[in-house]
Amino acid sequence: MDFINHQLFIKDINVHIDPILPKKTAIITHGHADHARFGHDHVIATRQTIDIMKIRYGDKCAKKFTPLRYGQKYSIKNFNFTLYPAGHILGSAQVLIEKNNHRLVITGDYKVGKDETCKNFKLVKCDTLITEATFGLPIFQHPDPKDEIQKLIRSVKINKNNCHIVGAYALGKAQRVMNLLRQQKYNETIYIHGSLEKLCQYYSKEKINIGKFEKVSSKDKSFYEGKIIIAPPSALKDRWSRRFPNPIICMASGWMTVKQRAKQRGIELPLVISDHSDWNELLDTIKKSKAKNILITHGQEDALVYYCKKQNLVSKPLSIQGRSDEEIE
Amino acid sequence: MKKFSSLLHNLILTPSRNTKIKLLQDYFKILDINRAYALAILSDQLSFQFIKASKLRELVYEQVDQHLFDYSYDYVGDLAETISLIWPTNKEGKSQNLSTLIENIKKIKKSEINTEFSKVLSELSNNERWTLIKICTGGLRIGVSERLVKTALADLYNKSVNEIEEIWHGLEFPYENLFQWLKNEISKPKIDFKKLFHPMMLANPIDEEKDFKRLDANEFQAEYKWDGIRVQLMVSSNSVSLYSRTGDNISSAFPEIIETTKGDAVIDGELLVGGNFKPSGFNDLQQRLNRKKASKDLQKKFPVFIRAYDILFYKGKDLRKLSLVERRKYLEKFQKENTTNQIDLSTIINFSTWEELTKYKNNFYDDLNEGVMIKLKNSEYLPGRKKGYWYKWKKNPKLVDAILMYAQRGHGKRSSYYSDFTFGVWKENELVPIGKAYSGYTDKELLVLDKFIRNNTTNKFGPVREVKKEIILEVAFDDVFPSTRHKSGVAMRFPRIHRIRWDKPINEVLSIKEFKKEFKID
Numbered sequence: 001m002d003f004i005n006h007q008l009f010i011k012d013i014n015v016h017i018d019p020i021l022p023k024k025t026a027i028i029t030h031g032h033a034d035h036a037r038f039g040h041d042h043v044i045a046t047r048q049t050i051d052i053m054k055i056r057y058g059d060k061c062a063k064k065f066t067p068l069r070y071g072q073k074y075s076i077k078n079f080n081f082t083l084y085p086a087g088h089i090l091g092s093a094q095v096l097i098e099k100n101n102h103r104l105v106i107t108g109d110y111k112v113g114k115d116e117t118c119k120n121f122k123l124v125k126c127d128t129l130i131t132e133a134t135f136g137l138p139i140f141q142h143p144d145p146k147d148e149i150q151k152l153i154r155s156v157k158i159n160k161n162n163c164h165i166v167g168a169y170a171l172g173k174a175q176r177v178m179n180l181l182r183q184q185k186y187n188e189t190i191y192i193h194g195s196l197e198k199l200c201q202y203y204s205k206e207k208i209n210i211g212k213f214e215k216v217s218s219k220d221k222s223f224y225e226g227k228i229i230i231a232p233p234s235a236l237k238d239r240w241s242r243r244f245p246n247p248i249i250c251m252a253s254g255w256m257t258v259k260q261r262a263k264q265r266g267i268e269l270p271l272v273i274s275d276h277s278d279w280n281e282l283l284d285t286i287k288k289s290k291a292k293n294i295l296i297t298h299g300q301e302d303a304l305v306y307y308c309k310k311q312n313l314v315s316k317p318l319s320i321q322g323r324s325d326e327e328i329e
Numbered sequence: 330m331k332k333f334s335s336l337l338h339n340l341i342l343t344p345s346r347n348t349k350i351k352l353l354q355d356y357f358k359i360l361d362i363n364r365a366y367a368l369a370i371l372s373d374q375l376s377f378q379f380i381k382a383s384k385l386r387e388l389v390y391e392q393v394d395q396h397l398f399d400y401s402y403d404y405v406g407d408l409a410e411t412i413s414l415i416w417p418t419n420k421e422g423k424s425q426n427l428s429t430l431i432e433n434i435k436k437i438k439k440s441e442i443n444t445e446f447s448k449v450l451s452e453l454s455n456n457e458r459w460t461l462i463k464i465c466t467g468g469l470r471i472g473v474s475e476r477l478v479k480t481a482l483a484d485l486y487n488k489s490v491n492e493i494e495e496i497w498h499g500l501e502f503p504y505e506n507l508f509q510w511l512k513n514e515i516s517k518p519k520i521d522f523k524k525l526f527h528p529m530m531l532a533n534p535i536d537e538e539k540d541f542k543r544l545d546a547n548e549f550q551a552e553y554k555w556d557g558i559r560v561q562l563m564v565s566s567n568s569v570s571l572y573s574r575t576g577d578n579i580s581s582a583f584p585e586i587i588e589t590t591k592g593d594a595v596i597d598g599e600l601l602v603g604g605n606f607k608p609s610g611f612n613d614l615q616q617r618l619n620r621k622k623a624s625k626d627l628q629k630k631f632p633v634f635i636r637a638y639d640i641l642f643y644k645g646k647d648l649r650k651l652s653l654v655e656r657r658k659y660l661e662k663f664q665k666e667n668t669t670n671q672i673d674l675s676t677i678i679n680f681s682t683w684e685e686l687t688k689y690k691n692n693f694y695d696d697l698n699e700g701v702m703i704k705l706k707n708s709e710y711l712p713g714r715k716k717g718y719w720y721k722w723k724k725n726p727k728l729v730d731a732i733l734m735y736a737q738r739g740h741g742k743r744s745s746y747y748s749d750f751t752f753g754v755w756k757e758n759e760l761v762p763i764g765k766a767y768s769g770y771t772d773k774e775l776l777v778l779d780k781f782i783r784n785n786t787t788n789k790f791g792p793v794r795e796v797k798k799e800i801i802l803e804v805a806f807d808d809v810f811p812s813t814r815h816k817s818g819v820a821m822r823f824p825r826i827h828r829i830r831w832d833k834p835i836n837e838v839l840s841i842k843e844f845k846k847e848f849k850i851d
Binding site: 137138139140141237238239241242257258259260262263266267268269270300302303306307310 | 338341342343393394398401405406407410414415459738744745
């Protein structure tokens with residue numbers, strides 16, 4: 001595993017995985033802003049991740065793009081790269097790197113649970129596993145997202161004179177919430193913040209069922225009574241939200257597990273819907289991967305490192321710069 | 330249990346007082362025994378003897394690795410929530426009644442507590458487990474005061490909060506007489522008056538222009554208005570208790586009063602800090618507030634006394650229908666019987682014209698009173714804020730111009746506005762904050778300030794924005810004290826924004842030295 005450093009940089013062939021700064025060759029696991037950045041010479045990723053990067057940063061956000069299908073092998077010198085579904089958001093991938101006889105998997109952000117908005121997670125056996133740990137504490141045991149979305153639907157039914165503004169990250173979470181609503185037979189138009197529009201259109205084009213949606217416009221206040229509006233979390237407390245009638249502030253995120261966090265953020269209806277693995281899924285993946293060497297990144301590493309060591313696995317945290325708790329999408 | 334735990338869950342998350350009241354009412358509408366338990370829990374009158382925080386930790390360590398628990402507790406910061414989330418069983422358990430559950434827990438023997446209580450925790454859902462642990466550790470901290478519970482009940486059954494407050498402390502679980510009376514099935518429960526909290530008589534602010542023309546000065550007497558906390562002291566041969574203005578029992582925090590008072594009476598007064606009946610300011614009083622107990626050291630460092638205003642009962646006799654002047658005679662009698670250092674009488678100011686009173690109101694600038702109370706001499710003791718009997722006349726507020734330094738968003742309805750403002754004065758070439766205010770401005774001024782802040786942010790510290798130093802706020806405040814906690818060395822009492830001073834350049838704002846000199850702070 002000596003061929004990759006703690007910044008996920010492979011020096012021998014000058015390749016980075018999810019680099020923060022512009023680099024020569026970048027393999028991108030998925031389109032979230034803390035992974036996919038503007039300005040690389042050569043981007044290698046799934047077709048959807050490349051599409052999403054172009055939507056967010058423009059067609060010229062990299063000089064050259066190489067789209068890979070899931071399972072398709074790509075070689076640079078004696079390194080073989082293969083992308084596998086990560087189940088995180090549309091286009092998200094894990095990266096398998098093979099060199100000589102060593103198999104190393106970088107999970108990127110992933111979740112094991114079912115999700116209609118992307119290909120489901122595929123377990124890849126390996127010798128070294130670099131796993132994320134966004135929810136790497138045993139308090140995080142995600143409930144069934146269907147039950148969570150039902151809470152929203154019930155609240156909409158009861159509070160007819162209010163509108164519900166759901167905070168959800170613009171890429172991935174917003175569309176997942178919409179899809180979950182559709183799965184639960186919520187068939188009304190869903191209203192979205194302007195910053196979600198292009199991504200929602202893209203998801204629709206990719207045949208993800210998010211149903212009918214419309215950008216919020218300056219209509220009469222009462223128009224939005226009884227409606228569901230989806231907006232990025234930053235808009236919840238912004239001037240933008242003043243235009244709505246008696247809004248009930250909701251938020252779809254794994255962080256909503258902790259009531260005190262929800263309260264601090266002024267969330268009245270927390271929806272525990274996560275696109276990351278919970279504690280049990282992290283442990284399960286570590287076990288099933290058969291890896292003997294576990295590196296942990298992105299989030300609450302300490303508890304997971306402690307757990308792995310107790311299981312006699314070699315484990316240490318990777319401290320990747322520029323990423324911090326709760327800013328992760 | 331499911332219903333009650335989702336009530337608590339919703340109460341903790343809603344910022345709106347009205348929504349909280351509605352949630353409480355929806356719960357109390359359900360007519361079964363569970364609401365008595367709920368009422369006991371919400372008014373902090375239910376606890377389990379054997380199950381405290383340390384016991385809960387012991388139990389959770391039996392279930393999960395101690396290190397993993399500690400990492401999690403570090404992250405969550407709340408014991409009840411950490412335990413409820415980390416507990417290994419995580420299914421919706423079989424649903425139990427709140428009442429059955431509590432009675433079953435009460436039956437657990439001390440020797441079996443580890444296995445039996447763990448079993449209970451395992452059978453609950455996450456949220457129910459959280460609720461139960463909150464009940465065990467006491468102090469729900471869900472943003473619901475006893476007063477709010479009373480208000481919710483009063484509104485639900487068309488009673489006045491005062492009526493409920495009056496009998497509240499004489500009520501006992503399971504409160505059947507309360508609920509029956511609320512539904513008008515029986516008359517108001519009769520309760521030993523010594524146990525009762527009697528809602529206090531409150532004053533209205535005086536309207537200098539209208540009221541002084543209308544009212545005859547000869548019919549009124551005045552007293553100084555003291556800046557402590559209003560209390561009701563109940564004394565009888567076998568017990569002494571002290572209540573706050575809202576009817577919370579605060580006896581345990583002021584043992585020196587409880588231990589030394591003798592007699593048989595109900596007294597209305599102001600609790601103040603200071604030795605030899607010299608009040609030393611609200612800042613010192615704060616050292617004694619919001620504590621469950623007071624150590625000997627604290628009692629010595631911040632001694633308290635009661636400045637008595639009025640008397641409601643004396644030796645079993647209800648005096649409330651008597652006039653203020655008549656009651657005063659009884660009050661003096663009571664005070665003579667209590668020659669301790671704990672109770673003195675509020676001084677009566679005699680005056681014949683309103684102009685004369687003005688002198689008293691403002692002359693006592695250095696003293697620690699807030700102004701004067703004007704009371705109708707023949708007023709009965711009436712609960713609540715009735716018009717025409719008692720008035721308060723506050724001193725003119727102190728004013729200072731200060732520079733807006735930082736702003737933060739407000740809460741609830743104001744959460745999209747920058748409405749909490751920190752302002753400061755000069756210290757050499759820098760600014761040093763002297764206070765924080767979140768009221769006093771008009772809606773229009775708030776919009777202007779909000780816009781200014783958004784367009785002129787120079788720095789962000791978490792939720793706090795630092796802004797360009799160009800807005801001057803005229804800040805009104807009741808008083809200012811020396812403080813070791815603040816960088817500026819001063820702490821203001823009730824600062825609010827009086828107006829925005831567009832006319833003044835920032836270099837004309839005082840320095841902290843000048844500020845301290847002007848308001849006489851060493």
